[in-house]
Amino acid sequence: MTITQLQYVLAVAENKNFTLAAEKCFVTQPTLSMQIQKLEEELGIQIFDRSKKPIQLTDVGVQIVEQAKNIVNESGRIKDIVDQQKGYIGGEFKIGIIPTIMPTLLPMFMSNFIKKYPKVNLIIEEHTTEEIIRLIKNGQLDAAIAATPLNEDSIKEIVLYYEPFVAYVPENMDAYNKKEFEVEDLEHNIDNILLLQDGHCFRHNILNLCKAKGLSNENHFQIESGSFETLIKLADEGLGMTLLPYLHTLDMSERAKQKLRQFKEPRPSREVSLIYSKKELKLHIIEALKATIAGVVKGAITFQDVKITSPLQQKK
Template sequence: MTITQLYYVLAVAEYKNFTLAAEKCFVTQPTLSMQIQKLEEELDIQIFDRSKKPIQLTDVGHMIVNQAKNIVNESVRIKDIVDQHKGYIGGEFKIGIIPTVMPTLLPMFINTFIKKYPKVSLIIEERTTEEIIRMLKNGQLDAAIAATPLSEESIKEVVLYYEPFVAYVPENNPAFKKKEFDVEDLEANLDNILLLQDGHCFRNNVLNICRNSSLIENNPFQVESGSFETMVKLADEGMGMTLLPYLHTLDLPEKSLAKLRHFREPKPSREVSLIYAKKELKLHIIDALRSVIASVVKGAITFQNVAITSPVQKK
């Protein structure tokens, strides 16, 4: 049994196709199939049911794949130990970023990081918070950027910045006359707030601001969208107001800026952190990433007096 064989098994389990798995592993399909067959013969079992389309794991195959993940992940960590010992900042680094942070934060730091650390091969995936937590625990991501606190015992959180919420209020909305907002103003307009679709932690951040958030769930008008741009356009059409993260407001056209209403202090805000599994070994790359992001964000966000809301929705 070899780690390479287990790596091939994991690829087939993920893609459910020998040809596609071979392409992803950069080997020929006969080579991959032969190695998996050798492993099955050694163990005297069938890992895959090849009679089904797509290919499925057998019952014992599921257990083998779960163990193989641990073995392959731990084998990779040996190289991480050596790299960290040598102070080498390079190699592949997989990072997940939540959808409500990706469009604004990534363009701010990616170019600077690549120029400063050209030997690091960043693989960036847009993922929901739930996916990120699962993938960090499974070793499928090295780190992630998400709203915190998450209250996950196995995950370390390093705060990058605090980002206030800003209300976007169209002219035909009675609340447009107010120059500043209080949280109570949201309470008074619960039936008039446009939110992202369920599953976005930003939605939970907003719901947690409002003490009577159940009213939002009962709105006669609800839209399933993961886009702030859609929320802004719907607000402009008179469908209600919405809340935006501060960095997103920096990209709005000038005609839209007059519709922004900031909150009085302490400003309701979200905490955005660099998170990773506590057993993670690529700490040298994580620290480099944190340093670059902190330096570029420092000039954009200078708010101090903020009230942090958790992305974990309160019951």
């Protein structure tokens, strides 16, 4: 049994296809198939049920894959230990970022990080918070940037910044005439608030903010979208108002900024953190990321008096 064979097994389990798995592993399909077959012969069992399309794991295969993840992940930590000892900041580093943070934060720090740490092969992936938690636990991500707190015992969180919510109010709404918002003001516009679709933690931030004030339940929100840009366009059409994260408002046109309304202090906000497994060994790269992001965000976000809302979906 070899680490390479286990890596091939994991690739097939993930892609449910030998050809795709071979491409991901940069080997030919016959080579990958032969190595997996040799492992199955050595163990005296079938890991995959090849009669099904797509390929499925057998019952024992499910258990083997779970153990293989641990073995492959732990084997990779040997090099991490050596790099840490040498103070070497380089190598592959996979980081996940949630969709409501990726478009604004990534351009702010990516260029600076690459220039300062050219030996780090930073692989950026966009995932929902739920996916990020799973991938970190499985060792498929080294770290992630997400809204916190997540209340996961196996995951460590380093707060990067606090990002206030900002109301975007079209001119046809009475709320447009207010210079500054209070959370209670949402009550008068609760049936006209446009939200992101389910699956976005920013949606849960807003729902939890409203629920904390006893303002609403999810049935009030009728129009939903997958992006802030669409929500803004819907608001411009007079279909309602929406709430945006502060960084998303920085590059808006001056005309659009006239529709923005800040909340009174303490401003409802989300906590954005760099998160990673407590078993993670690439702490030198994590520290480099933290320092780089903190350096660029420091000038953009200077809010101190904030009130954090949870990104977790509350049970009904």
